[in-house]
Amino acid sequence: MKVTLTHIKADIGSLPGHTTVHEDVLNEVKRFLKEQSKGIIWDHFVGYVGDDIQITMVHDNGVNASEVHKLAWDAFKSGTEVAKKLGLYGAGQDLLKDSFSGNIKGMGPGIAEMDITPRRSEPFIVYMMDKTEPGAFNYPIFKMFADPFNTPGLVIDQSMHDGFKFEVWDIQEAKAIMLNAPEEMYDIISLIGTKGRYVIKRVYTKKEHGKLPDENVAVITTDKLSFIAGEYVGKDDPAAIVRIQSGLPASGEAMEAFSHPYLVSGWMRGSFNGPLMPVAMKNSKMTRFDGPPRVVALGFVYKDKKLTGPVDMFDDPAYDNARKLANDITDYIRRMGPFEPHRLPEEDMEYTTLPKVMEKLKGRFVHVDAVEKGVSKNSTGRDSD
Numbered sequence: 148m149k150v151t152l153t154h155i156k157a158d159i160g161s162l163p164g165h166t167t168v169h170e171d172v173l174n175e176v177k178r179f180l181k182e183q184s185k186g187i188i189w190d191h192f193v194g195y196v197g198d199d200i201q202i203t204m205v206h207d208n209g210v211n212a213s214e215v216h217k218l219a220w221d222a223f224k225s226g227t228e229v230a231k232k233l234g235l236y237g238a239g240q241d242l243l244k245d246s247f248s249g250n251i252k253g254m255g256p257g258i259a260e261m262d263i264t265p266r267r268s269e270p271f272i273v274y275m276m277d278k279t280e281p282g283a284f285n286y287p288i289f290k291m292f293a294d295p296f297n298t299p300g301l302v303i304d305q306s307m308h309d310g311f312k313f314e315v316w317d318i319q320e321a322k323a324i325m326l327n328a329p330e331e332m333y334d335i336i337s338l339i340g341t342k343g344r345y346v347i348k349r350v351y352t353k354k355e356h357g358k359l360p361d362e363n364v365a366v367i368t369t370d371k372l373s374f375i376a377g378e379y380v381g382k383d384d385p386a387a388i389v390r391i392q393s394g395l396p397a398s399g400e401a402m403e404a405f406s407h408p409y410l411v412s413g414w415m416r417g418s419f420n421g422p423l424m425p426v427a428m429k430n431s432k433m434t435r436f437d438g439p440p441r442v443v444a445l446g447f448v449y450k451d452k453k454l455t456g457p458v459d460m461f462d463d464p465a466y467d468n469a470r471k472l473a474n475d476i477t478d479y480i481r482r483m484g485p486f487e488p489h490r491l492p493e494e495d496m497e498y499t500t501l502p503k504v505m506e507k508l509k510g511r512f513v514h515v516d517a518v519e520k521g522v523s524k525n526s527t528g529r530d531s532d
């Protein structure tokens with residue numbers, strides 16, 4: 148039987164700044180889905196991280212199903228009305244188009260979905276990040292599916308021993324490439340280390356996989372809001388679905404990839420590098436410097452048209468040290484203020500609000516040779532002090 152897992156997320160307004168979702172808005176999205184989802188999807192869960200509402204759905208309409216996308220879009224629209232009434236900040240922020248047109252891609256919300264062949268037990272984890280970008284998943288997804296120091300199953304479980312296939316997207320050029328791990332591991336890393344451009348979109352098992360051949364086992368949202376809107380409209384806070392166990396990374400191998408609070412870009416004004424802090428859903432409000440960037444993990448199993456769960460996976464003392472380290476890194480890196488490498492490099496600032504500031508100075512630049520010859524005192528403004 149064909150089963151599709153679909154995860155769609157959007158920021159439709161938050162309290163007080165880009166901090167957290169409001170209960171009434173969350174409840175409206177839940178109410179809408181409860182009433183309107185019958186006959187379209189089998190089951191769903193509404194969660195959140197920071198200012199983003201996240202809908203996990205299961206159904207048999209396949210990927211790119213218009214009716215499923217529209218259901219999520221309409222639920223977000225309905226939630227937006229409540230956000231507007233309360234005067235929440237950025238109400239409807241990620242709904243960039245006026246009306247739904249067949250497919251939610253390119254309309255603002257982030258989407259990750261995959262068709263699966265359900266196993267006897269079908270466990271998976273939904274990871275949801277706020278104040279960062281799709282490339283923030285490159286490091287942990289690579290670790291889960293290709294790094295034996297993170298995932299010993301790659302070495303000691305026969306059914307994982309052949310490795311996995313990585314579908315990597317160049318999100319600037321809209322191109323994709325399929326690469327095999329471990330054979331092409333160095334090629335994979337050479338791309339995905341450039342996380343603002345090359346992002347892991349999907350992971351597949353290989354044909355020779357012992358238990359689940361040629362199957363999509365992980366999918367990540369790659370939607371770039373700035374590419375749609377042409378300007379900065381919030382970071383592209385990503386989400387991912389990762390299937391686990393029985394020939395795939397164990398739950399704990401998938402979780403282990405987040406034990407080190409690695410640096411991601413996003414955070415304040417989408418313009419800073421900072422540590423990714425693993426937190427419980429209830430602790431995902433964005434406070435210090437609009438962050439630090441956070442990740443929430445929700446564990447589910449699917450069976451007979453039903454989702455069971457979630458378990459809030461980072462709601463656990465085992466992640467206290469990662470949180471402490473993330474706070475220490477925050478203390479350290481914040482002291483750099485607006486300087487690189489805390490602030491992102493110039494090329495990554497292209498879609499932020501900085502270019503508008505730079506525009507003002509453009510006409511005041513003169514060639515350095517002219518300055519050296521001392522002929523342009525006025526044009527560099529030296530006399531105007």
Ligand code: F6R
Pocket residue numbers: 164165278279381382413414415416417436437
């Ligand atoms: C980052 C983010 C926030 C805002 C910041 C300024 O993704 O959402 O850090 O960029 O709070 O927001 P505005 O410009 O809406 O006042």
Ligand code: MG
Pocket residue numbers: 158161165198237240381
């Ligand atoms: Mg926001």
Ligand code: MG
Pocket residue numbers: 158197198199277278381384
């Ligand atoms: Mg957000």
